[in-house]
Amino acid sequence: MAEESYTKALTISRYSASYAIPYAKSLINKNEQSRAEDVLQNTLKRQPGNIAVTRLLAQVKLNQDDFDGALVIANSVRNASNSNLSELIEAEILMRKGDDIGSLALLDRAYKKMPNDMQTITAIVKIHLSKQRTDAAKSFLDTVLVANPSNYDAKLLLAQVYDASNEPVKAQEIFTNIIALEPKKIEAYQQLASSYAKAGDLAAAKLAIENGITINPNSIELYMLLAEIHQMNNQHKAAIAVYDKVLLQNPGLLVALNNYISIVADYETDPKVLNDAYARAQKLKGAGIPQFMDSLGWISYRVEKFDEAEQQLSEAINKIPDNATFHYHLGKIYLAKNDPTKAKANLEKALSLSENKDQKLATEIAKLLKSV
Known part of the structure; x- marks a missing residue:
């Protein structure tokens, strides 16, 4: 909206x-x-x-970092029924001040008061993981599941801890078991696919999502993830087709529209498709989101509306100055406008930002700079 x-x-x-x-x-x-x-x-x-x-x-x-203000809020809900919010706020304040022991003690009391409160459970796990205590996180979640074996979210969290601990096979086993018990819930499909993708098994990731869609054919979230998997597989036409399907049913879903515009701008060559995407991209105007500005600017560049493209990318960079892709796109726009000085400045900035993060982009920028 x-x-x-x-x-x-x-x-x-x-x-x-x-x-x-x-x-x-x-x-x-x-x-x-x-x-x-x-x-x-x-x-x-x-x-x-x-x-x-x-x-x-x-x-x-x-x-x-307004800890006093946060504490006032914590005190205001201290006596609220069926809520651990007061303890959660105070525990977060203690964590940010470096007192993880005090924070954990407070959360432990909150957990005993409300043992099924997932926000408290998640906060305890977060503290253990922040201190690299993965075994403690697993042990705590095992205790939670002994007390309540049907706690879906706790099972998911346990699998996520295994995945974060570099134990993907165990994580995938848990995710698969969760799906067998709760096939109508989509989160386990999402997490299983993400685990496979992180491990480099994109075929298994795609299959996990497709299985989820078979059971949950109206899940926008699963279709969005399927499009991402197609992109990771460099199957850009397939990703575009998925986003088209999502947008046909949900024309106001701006995240899907942004992703669609971004892929079309990056990979499409058909002038008709590019111009149609540019027209559809106008819905992104006014959202105030830098990534949307980048997509709108980049599709404007692809249809040779360079002034519009420059305006959108400049606004995006004003909001996020250190985004390599934004500077790369603006550099390309300035090249198209025959302004090599500004083009070089933006491309050099993009190169410095991408060198240790995105080698593929850095290589492309370095190659481009040789011609400026």
């Missing part, structure tokens, strides 16, 4: 949490913490007991 739509929906709904939370999250993702805080504070004035809004407001305070 574009920002104008969010603000209109907030006003009409009188700051309903169902609109306020996704809007605040979008602002947080754009690092507009103060604006997110304003939205959440206004929502809490109307719905003072909303735990989900309170939790997100505490996260905003923590994002700004």
Whole structure:
């Protein structure tokens, strides 16, 4: 949803949490913490007991290192029923101050109070993993599952810990067992495919997602992941076809549209397809998301609308100055505009940012710089 739509929906709904939370999250993702805080504070004035809004407001305070403000929120929900939010906030504050022992002790008490609260369970595992205590994380999750063998999320988390511990075979075994027990839930398919992909077995990753789609044919998330697997396999036409299918059913899904535009701009050569993608990309305008600006700018470049392309990429770089791809794209645009000085500056910046992160991109940029 574009920002104008969010603000209109907030006003009409009188700051309903169902609109306020996704809007605040979008602002947080754009690092507009103060604006997110304003939205959440206004929502809490109307719905003072909303735990989900309170939790997100505490996260905003923590994002700004406002520990005193976060502690005030923790105290305000200390007596809330069926919630460990107060302990979770205080534990996060202690962790950020370097007191993982105190944080863990607090979370342990919270877990005993509410042993099925996944946020508390996840926070405990997070602390163990942050200190490279993978065995402790596994042991704790085993205890959780002994107490509640049907805890789907705890099983997923245990498999993720094994995957993070460089034990993909064990992780994949757990994911497969979870799927057998809960075939209608998509998370295990997603995690299993990601585990296979990380291990380099893209065929198995694709099969896992296709199996999930067979059981869950309306899952947008699984189709989106299938498109990603096609991209990893350099099957760009197949990825484009998947995104087209998703967008046919969900034309307002901007993430899918952005991904579609990005692939078309990178790999398509048919002028008709490129021009159609450029027309569709106009929906990305006004979202305020740098990656969307990059996609819109890059497809504008591909249809030779260089001034529009320059404007979009410049705005994207203003928001994220150290993105190698953004500078590479802007450098190519300046080459098309016969401005070698600006082209060289952006390409050199892109090269310095990509050398230790994306060797394929760095090689392409170095080759291009020789001709500038």
